[in-house]
Amino acid sequence: MGKNILLIDKLNSTKELTKEEFISLFSTFTDEDIEYARSIACKIRDKWYGKKIYLRGLIEISSICKNDCFYCGIRRSNSAAERYRLSKEDILECCATGYSLGYRTFVLQGGEDLYYNDDVLCDIISSIKKLYPDVAVTLSIGEKTYHQYKKYYDAGADRYLLRHETANEEHYYKLHPQSMSFTNRIECLYNLKKIGYQVGTGFMVESPYQTPETLAEDFIFLKELNPDMVGIGPYIVHHSTPFANEQSGTSRTTLFLLSLIRIMLPYVLLPATTSLGTIDNDGQIKGFLSGANVMMPNLSPVNVRKKYLLYDNKLCSGNEAAEFKSSLCKKLKTFGFEVLDSRGDVKKEPLHN
Numbered sequence: 001m002g003k004n005i006l007l008i009d010k011l012n013s014t015k016e017l018t019k020e021e022f023i024s025l026f027s028t029f030t031d032e033d034i035e036y037a038r039s040i041a042c043k044i045r046d047k048w049y050g051k052k053i054y055l056r057g058l059i060e061i062s063s064i065c066k067n068d069c070f071y072c073g074i075r076r077s078n079s080a081a082e083r084y085r086l087s088k089e090d091i092l093e094c095c096a097t098g099y100s101l102g103y104r105t106f107v108l109q110g111g112e113d114l115y116y117n118d119d120v121l122c123d124i125i126s127s128i129k130k131l132y133p134d135v136a137v138t139l140s141i142g143e144k145t146y147h148q149y150k151k152y153y154d155a156g157a158d159r160y161l162l163r164h165e166t167a168n169e170e171h172y173y174k175l176h177p178q179s180m181s182f183t184n185r186i187e188c189l190y191n192l193k194k195i196g197y198q199v200g201t202g203f204m205v206e207s208p209y210q211t212p213e214t215l216a217e218d219f220i221f222l223k224e225l226n227p228d229m230v231g232i233g234p235y236i237v238h239h240s241t242p243f244a245n246e247q248s249g250t251s252r253t254t255l256f257l258l259s260l261i262r263i264m265l266p267y268v269l270l271p272a273t274t275s276l277g278t279i280d281n282d283g284q285i286k287g288f289l290s291g292a293n294v295m296m297p298n299l300s301p302v303n304v305r306k307k308y309l310l311y312d313n314k315l316c317s318g319n320e321a322a323e324f325k326s327s328l329c330k331k332l333k334t335f336g337f338e339v340l341d342s343r344g345d346v347k348k349e350p351l352h353n
């Protein structure tokens with residue numbers, strides 16, 4: 001048996017590998033290894049979640065950001081970016097549409113826009129929960145203090161997505177300016193866990209300067225943090241960023257890493273991301289066939305969707321749009337999947353069969 005097949009088996013039985021083993025696997029994987037990991041990952045996903053796909057309605061609340069991440073199209077220094085922000089009323093309207101379409105999780109994501117101070121945010125969160133007590137509210141609005149996260153939690157927020165982006169400090173500063181803090185980003189994730197959020201983290205696949213070594217550190221970090229959700233998707237070039245001349249990531253590597261994450265963290269909520277669907281037309285279906293179980297269709301007002309341009313050619317219509325849920329359901333059904341019509345919380349308890 002090939003060396004990598006043995007490593008995938010070891011990951012499956014012990015749920016960890018050493019850094020050297022991860023590096024070796026990431027440096028030498030073949031199509032056969034991808035297929036092997038994929039088949040194990042699907043069995044694990046089916047055991048924990050069955051063939052149910054968990055949908056989240058994604059509301060992109062603002063394209064205004066105080067940060068200057070080198071890879072991101074809505075970075076502060078991109079003067080060509082179109083900026084918008086949604087009011088509380090706009091957001092509640094998106095929720096009303098989403099609720100009537102059957103969405104029971106709303107993800108409020110945006111740049112770090114200081115307009116949304118704690119009072120504004122808590123008012124939005126508690127209004128959503130008051131109107132729709134059976135929904136989960138997920139926030140993805142970047143780095144805040146412990147006390148701010150606690151306020152939002154007390155106002156009713158259930159989950160928080162904050163990708164660590166990379167677990168290697170040197171790599172972090174190749175992706176972000178020195179004014180941002182690697183230590184703070186990691187601390188935020190532990191604070192969110194301490195408060196009681198269901199926490200999601202993740203990284204871009206094949207981001208500039210990513211190596212088998214930094215990826216190995218990502219996997220070791222994921223194991224250590226033990227998050228409820230892991231969002232990974234290919235890095236995709238945005239033409240007006242400092243990384244305009246870099247290469248985008250591939251669906252091949254993304255799909256392999258999705259399978260490995262499912263094998264290492266069996267219970268985890270694992271989205272087939274929009275970036276995967278952008279780089280590869282069938283990327284999201286392939287994601288589900290590689291162990292993913294979550295999708296986040298776009299529920300933002302149609303007139304702002306093109307303005308939340310994190311990377312070039314971002315999908316914002318077709319099955320990716322929340323309003324096309326029934327055609328999405330039909331498509332998923334042809335691959336044997338069904339859509340879950342409830343909050344879709346993580347299943348972290350050990351399974352007893």
Ligand code: SAM
Nearest residue numbers: 071072110111112140141142163235236310311
């Ligand atoms: N501001 C919040 C934060 O920092 O977590 C949430 C919004 S941020 C734009 C959401 C995610 O988009 C980031 O965590 C990053 O991984 C991803 N992203 C940004 N630019 C990207 C690109 N060029 N290609 C792929 N993903 C990208």
